Amino acid sequence: MCSSSVNPESKASKIPPQAILMILLIGGSFAADSFLRFPIPGINEPHYLSKAKHYWNPQWGSGDFFLESSNAHSFFYQVMGSLTQWLSLHNTALLGRLVAFLLLAMGWYRLVKVLVPGIWSPLITAWIYLGMVAIGNFSGEWIIGGIESKVFAYGFLFLSLASACEQHWNRAAIYAGLTISWHPVVGIWGVLCGGFSLVCDWYRKRRDFNKATYRQTLRSVISATGLLILCSLPGLIPSIGLLAQGNSEQNFAANYIQVFYRIKHHLDPMDFHLSSYVLYAILLAVWLILKRNEGPSFPNRFFQLFIVGTIGLACIGLLLGAGPRPASEMPYYAFRMSLLKFYPFRLFDALLPIAVTISIVNAFQYWIFQNENTDLKLLLIKKTSLKQMIPLFSFCIFISAIYSAWTFPPIHKMPPAQRTDWIDACRWIKNHTPETALFLTPTHQSDFKWYAQRPEYVTIKDCPQDAAGLIEWNRRLKYLRKWGQNYYNNGFDENAIRVLNNETKITHLLVKRLGPFTTLKPIYQNQTYKVYELP
Template structure:
């Protein structure tokens, strides 16, 4: 499996490098949090970094790279680690579905091609380094060990999945558990009907019960003991990830604060992930087509036991997403929905994200399964034409085209190419000239400020805390700044008196702006796009 594993790993890394150049969308969030976790004095005044941690296991393990490497180097090293784990789980699990081990690589190419076209709720699998990537890798490893009937190893990997990302891990484990329960119930009913007609079996079973068959008793006891050991392993390993989340969910805050925090999370900050009425029509159409094609593939031949079990997990992921749509669908504004508070509290657990990833993966597996039985194993004939028109080349070309397409969209969440140089220049000046304890008011559309400037921010729209009180305070700070800038611009100038008031009410030491102004205060540094103002000079 090593050649296949390395090929899949390289495919993930190449797509990651093209689709999400360092720093990726969430890498400043995870790695800056990790650096502050290990060095609390780094950007100590930063509001987001000092908020409660939701991914402690990631910060304590992969995040430790920030102690020996720069942030850029830690991102690349972290990607190498997490995508190796993902590739390992990918090949270990999918190799039990196909006859050819190289089909794992072709599934990766098809899936990444689909991922470059779009997704349903904003969920992705291959991009930057963050907690959900190793989580999916561990879930796939747990699935592979389950197929090999190794419950203790499966429990270990499942527990690690939850520790690295509790939301994704719990949904994945729940889908697998429900699919296994349904499978066991169906099998037991099938066997019961079959054995009922066998009088010999009934007599043997009765005789064994009367005589206390020691082998049967030993087998039953051994299975029960293995199950309890697996449950114990799963519980112990998953607790490091569950405890921080449990603390966030049970924090002692007023009911009004908890309500407001959930509302802001579901219908404001993360509405593009959590509110099904915010998803585009294109996403619904695309995933409906995938669902129909995948459903049709369930009747195709060549379905191994491993694929049947995987399809069961995917089916439950789709059920979770469908229930999420029913919960979130209703009139707007959302508070007009019946049982609005209960529905809002359910939506904050991301019911769509598992199906967002697994449905394209399941379709890719079905497509490659058909190709494996037809074109991929076509008889070889001599000649250059046969070598050129191999379907493997077409899959590789589709993958490269998809990676380049994803790369062309990387500027959507960053400054334009014209302003990027000035942004990095301003952040670099801040990094070299401001004291470590500085607190900066950065632009609302700032990109990875802490990553480049290595200084604390008063508030950042991208970096939203996870606790209810923190979310409410985050929203208050954003609203305060917007209102302050609007009210004090009535005379067309931000005077030193007004800026001194801003400093007193925020505690900020410096102000970084692009369009905001004019200011009475002379900038401490400026380039063609950005200006840095020293608010401490007003003291």
């Protein structure tokens, strides 16, 4: 798998001089959609970048339960966390997005150039893709959004797929290893789907193999595997260590919390919306129809089989998750949820729209040039029409996606007045409370640490990924719920405050509706929020 020779069937060619401009246009399109649809901080940026900042400076946010939990994405924290020592969280997110989208654009350009003819094809497919994913997704997976580890991982995955299509196996293995380092789940599923694609293609050509071919293939496999493992170690070692933590009882409880409660919108197929199934069924049907027009070259075969591999993983996920609810009524549900936690729908969700966009543009090419007997003058007219129609069509889709991002506010953001009060309260806390303060914050907020830069007792969004951490996270949420229920009817009196402080060591409250507190007066308040200091 490691030979540098290029198959004669490969469509790959040297990157032309205009490649830099094309990559910048693609990256700029990704960035425009990202900044409009997910203003900084995006929904996951406080989660990832706060952890990265704490990774490099443990004193920052000391006492925060999530920040002091295990590090599932160590490589991301090592790289991006270093920037937080010099830049603010906002500027780190800004720089991180620009770099990640540039990498993503490079991978996109390389992959599409291998699979689709035409100078402008990478940009056209990017615009169509942005319009397509603006409609929805299958399991909550996205590529263009805020900055987190998987954005870098998909950039390297595209580079790996492009190199594999060109049969540059050494390069493909290095990029695949870097994909695993940035995001082990994306990388490992990508390697498995790539291996599936190669095995299928080799089986198809097995009669052409001889002893020399087998020896060369074996050497290639050994060499590429070594490079793959070497480049994946920075992300693979922490992930293996994370999986090895906890006993069987802890792992069972943690798997149930993760799969059927905390991130069931990503993992439990019974929780996906019917509209998501319909949307992706349509996309799959379109791809199966259009891909028949694509040529039999190795790059096309490899990429199509790769997509088939992602479909197979999604089908396995459906079989694992399908059944009655509560999930405990499913046969072998402990085993099934232990596999569901590895995101079997992730690559299918992310890559099927990309495959459809590639097939759409290829179908236009096929439709125009399929008749070899076409009159030359008519053919020239068709070529001219194609050059004008496809870019215009894709640009209209892109503008529609940008307009929708501009018009409709992000679903996770608060109304403008409440958002202003939230940021105002957080900044007051940053300037007027000690760094050692431990806060109880409203349930569904996600960026308190981003603005207030103070530790939190527990939040729904900031969930650890190790078994013991997941169980403790769940215990803390249940305790707060029970504490609130115990004192809600009689009022939150001095005894309620003393119990909360003794059990949790919380020193401050930032509340919206919680209360009234009969013995406490707010040390700060605005139209929406109040800040209390516990005695």
